[in-house]
Amino acid sequence: MLGYHRQVLRAVVAVRHHQSHQIIVSRKMATSIEPQSNGLPEKEVQEVTFNVPWGHVAGKWWGSRNTRPIVCIHGWQDNAGSFDTLIPHLPSEYSYLALDLPGHGLSSRLPHGIFYSWLDICVSLRLLAEQEKWEKISIIGHSLSSLIGFTFSANFPDKVDLMIGIDALKPHVRSAEKFIGMVENGFENFMVADRRNQEASEPPSYSYDDILERLYKGTNGSINREACPYLLKRAIAKSTADPEKYYYTRDNRLKGFSFLSLPQEYAIAMTKRIKCPYMFIKCTNSVYYEDKKYIEEVIEVFREVNPNFEYHTIDGRHHAHLNEPHKFSDILSKFIRKNRSP
Numbered sequence: 001m002l003g004y005h006r007q008v009l010r011a012v013v014a015v016r017h018h019q020s021h022q023i024i025v026s027r028k029m030a031t032s033i034e035p036q037s038n039g040l041p042e043k044e045v046q047e048v049t050f051n052v053p054w055g056h057v058a059g060k061w062w063g064s065r066n067t068r069p070i071v072c073i074h075g076w077q078d079n080a081g082s083f084d085t086l087i088p089h090l091p092s093e094y095s096y097l098a099l100d101l102p103g104h105g106l107s108s109r110l111p112h113g114i115f116y117s118w119l120d121i122c123v124s125l126r127l128l129a130e131q132e133k134w135e136k137i138s139i140i141g142h143s144l145s146s147l148i149g150f151t152f153s154a155n156f157p158d159k160v161d162l163m164i165g166i167d168a169l170k171p172h173v174r175s176a177e178k179f180i181g182m183v184e185n186g187f188e189n190f191m192v193a194d195r196r197n198q199e200a201s202e203p204p205s206y207s208y209d210d211i212l213e214r215l216y217k218g219t220n221g222s223i224n225r226e227a228c229p230y231l232l233k234r235a236i237a238k239s240t241a242d243p244e245k246y247y248y249t250r251d252n253r254l255k256g257f258s259f260l261s262l263p264q265e266y267a268i269a270m271t272k273r274i275k276c277p278y279m280f281i282k283c284t285n286s287v288y289y290e291d292k293k294y295i296e297e298v299i300e301v302f303r304e305v306n307p308n309f310e311y312h313t314i315d316g317r318h319h320a321h322l323n324e325p326h327k328f329s330d331i332l333s334k335f336i337r338k339n340r341s342p
Helices: 002-014 118-131 144-155 176-199 208-218 228-232 252-256 264-273 292-305 326-339
Strands: 017-019 022-024 031-034 043-052 055-062 070-073 096-099 137-142 160-166 236-238 246-248 278-283 309-314
Touching (some): 118 144, 137 144, 144 264, 176 252, 208 246, 264 292, 278 292
Parallel strands (some): 070 096, 070 137
Antiparallel strands (some): 017 022, 236 246
16 A cells, blocks of 8 residues: 555656745646545546635545535645545545645645635635535535634535534634734744745655654654555655655645634534534544533534534544544444435
8 A cells, every 4th residue: 555655646746846836736637546445436536626816726526526525624734635535435426525725735825925714714615616606515624624614604504505523613712821822823933934935945855754754743643654645645745955855845834824712602603503414523532622611512502503413422533534434434424315415
């Protein structure tokens, strides 16, 4: 399997052209068949791009292009490869679109001087839905994108027909002191990274084995070593100084990402606006990112106001959907088939 990943990596790197380290991706990508294990059926996959005012949003479309897909969006500093192992475990009568969020994977970065925020990423979903003329959108979101899906579902309740959030439920509640410190640190990280982007300096490079190990350790083992190549396929490029080494291509300004904090009463009011069938899955070996009581309060509100709300727990770490996708297969498949026509 590692040999396969290396072949795919070389193919992805071959179609990249770096100009001031901004990734430009061909809009005519060949359709491929993703090899699967465990006796799962093969799925046709096509690389796609969608125009946005600042460039393009890239993704992988699994299945028929003639049906409205279930949109799969990843966590902070990950990419569409986050769903490479999960989608083959989902019902084959649906199509799936795994996106690279702005600044991640093969998607365009935001212009110089622009801060990244989960609220702004909601705009990307709205633009995509309007461009593709979708009256509704179905979402599977992991981590950061679970917050995005929650926010989108609350702000545009008539435009979402299904939402599944993995290991994060809503925008986090933080103390004033912690929030102010996060903003200060994020701002400083952003300024340094934005300056380096404008200087077009190449980031540090590493051997493939070293960069894989850095990803594994950088997530504190949340992503298994065996699963790291799924993300690296869309996250690295060959160094111009040493072609035997690779560097991360995601926008380093993401380290200063604006995780806006909202008061709990806002989250409760947002929950009451969500109309669509909604599932939240918590990974039991992962942290809560905020006081657990805030999550429990919102779950109770969901149960009171939304008859199609489901809450499940899965034994695993933050990236369990990537490491152990079989654990998600049954509950996701039942929920999708119950609440959305193919």
